[in-house]
Amino acid sequence: MSEEKCIFCLIAKGEIPCAKVYEDDSVLAFLDLSPVHPGHTLVIPKEHYKDMLHVPCELGTAVFSALKKVGAAVMGATGASGFNVMQNNGLSAGQTMFHIHWHIIPRFDGDGLGVWEQGKYPDAAAMQDMAAKVASYLEK
Numbered sequence: 664m665s666e667e668k669c670i671f672c673l674i675a676k677g678e679i680p681c682a683k684v685y686e687d688d689s690v691l692a693f694l695d696l697s698p699v700h701p702g703h704t705l706v707i708p709k710e711h712y713k714d715m716l717h718v719p720c721e722l723g724t725a726v727f728s729a730l731k732k733v734g735a736a737v738m739g740a741t742g743a744s745g746f747n748v749m750q751n752n753g754l755s756a757g758q759t760m761f762h763i764h765w766h767i768i769p770r771f772d773g774d775g776l777g778v779w780e781q782g783k784y785p786d787a788a789a790m791q792d793m794a795a796k797v798a799s800y801l802e803k
């Protein structure tokens with residue numbers, strides 16, 4: 664997806680409307696069009712980066728700060744007792760908009776939403792092997 668055709672770039676430039684909740688020099692937050700719960704908000708960098716592997720670490724402070732501020736505001740506005748921060752990378756992970764964004768999803772006691780099912784490693788050795796394999800890729 665080119666930046667010219669990227670919907671989130673057009674939203675960041677004000678060329679497509681959004682229900683804005685927050686912005687600063689580098690970050691914009693607006694309501695998701697199809698909310699998990701009302702108040703579900705997306706936080707995006709104004710610049711186009713497709714996913715976590717491409718976004719510069721220097722943006723981290725601005726994003727983290729926005730997630731904290733907007734997360735608290737979403738809880739206040741919706742009466743939620745918690746919120747999920749989610750960020751999908753790649754089609755298989757559920758990413759549909761290839762301009763990086765973080766979801767802030769308000770959560771309510773007993774709302775019945777499962778995030779995902781978790782399993783088990785066959786044994787402790789298999790878990791250690793996987794840790795060693797991941798660590799080896801950090802060195803590549």
Ligand code: 5GP
Nearest residue numbers: 670681693694695696697751757758759760
């Ligand atoms: P993803 O699946 O990529 O993590 O999330 C993309 C999100 O963007 C979805 O939750 C979807 O509802 C939201 N979305 C897609 N198009 C638009 C749009 O034009 N405006 C807004 N506000 N949200 C959008």
Ligand code: ZN
Nearest residue numbers: 669672711762
């Ligand atoms: Zn974009």
